[in-house]
Amino acid sequence: DIQMTQSPSSLSVSLGDNVTFTCEASENIYGFLAWYQQKLGKAPKLLIYGATNLEDGVPTRFSGSGSWTNYSLTISSLEPEDIATYYCQNNHVYPLTFGSGTKLEIK
Amino acid sequence: QVQLKESGPGLVQPSQTLSLTCTVSGFSLTSNSVHWVRQPPGKGLEWVGAIWSGGSTDYNSALKSRLSISRDTSKSQVFLKMNSLQTEDTAIYFCTRSDYGGYSEPHWFAYWGQGTLVTVSS
Numbered sequence: 001d002i003q004m005t006q007s008p009s010s011l012s013v014s015l016g017d018n019v020t021f022t023c024e025a026s027e028n029i030y031g032f033l034a035w036y037q038q039k040l041g042k043a044p045k046l047l048i049y050g051a052t053n054l055e056d057g058v059p060t061r062f063s064g065s066g067s068w069t070n071y072s073l074t075i076s077s078l079e080p081e082d083i084a085t086y087y088c089q090n091n092h093v094y095p096l097t098f099g100s101g102t103k104l105e106i107k
Numbered sequence: 108q109v110q111l112k113e114s115g116p117g118l119v120q121p122s123q124t125l126s127l128t129c130t131v132s133g134f135s136l137t138s139n140s141v142h143w144v145r146q147p148p149g150k151g152l153e154w155v156g157a158i159w160s161g162g163s164t165d166y167n168s169a170l171k172s173r174l175s176i177s178r179d180t181s182k183s184q185v186f187l188k189m190n191s192l193q194t195e196d197t198a199i200y201f202c203t204r205s206d207y208g209g210y211s212e213p214h215w216f217a218y219w220g221q222g223t224l225v226t227v228s229s
Contacts, residue, residue: 001168034215036216043220044216046216046217091214092212094165095154095169096142098151098153099151100151101152
């Protein structure tokens with residue numbers, strides 16, 4: 001199985017900060033990478049697919065980059081509603097696998 | 108609009124069988140694949156398996172021996188059955204829709220059900 005390693009597991013941030021999450025796949029996943037935001041008690045929300053494509057309706061302060069095994073999600077100028085846990089997902093090699101998540105906390 | 112909703116028992120005894128239903132609307136099961144994803148309380152997400160638009164299925168190899176996914180297209184319902192449940196199967200179970208219908212296509216999930224908490228306990 002492809003392991004998706006997210007770092008850090010938690011991040012203490014301030015509103016207005018630029019925040020970057022990283023996700024490393026144990027094998028090349030050829031850009032088949034998605035990012036999700038999950039708030040407590042809710043289903044995950046798709047932010048990015050195909051490593052760089054912004055899902056409809058997602059604010060443009062979210063952006064994705066990366067290739068091969070290394071990917072990142074950046075939030076430019078953190079807003080209060082961005083406080084959540086973020087997961088990456090290998091979405092083409094079976095079994096589909098998720099990272100363990102990065103939890104954002106306010107300083 | 109696209110909607111998915113899970114239903115099933117909240118409590119299952121150890122060694123028993125879990126049966127969940129995902130009722131969908133706003134799309135056809137013969138056009139899109141439907142996947143099950145679970146999340147143990149306070150933990151991360153795990154892909155359970157999928158039923159493709161053509162009706163065939165694929166499962167997480169870690170669960171394959173205990174798992175069955177099926178559907179009734181006339182009722183727009185997808186079913187999950189998992190036997191020999193253990194406490195580690197306690198989780199929120201989500202059904203979710205892919206934009207694509209086939210195995211060889213990429214599967215990201217823009218539409219999710221609200222999830223249903225299944226507790227395995229005697």
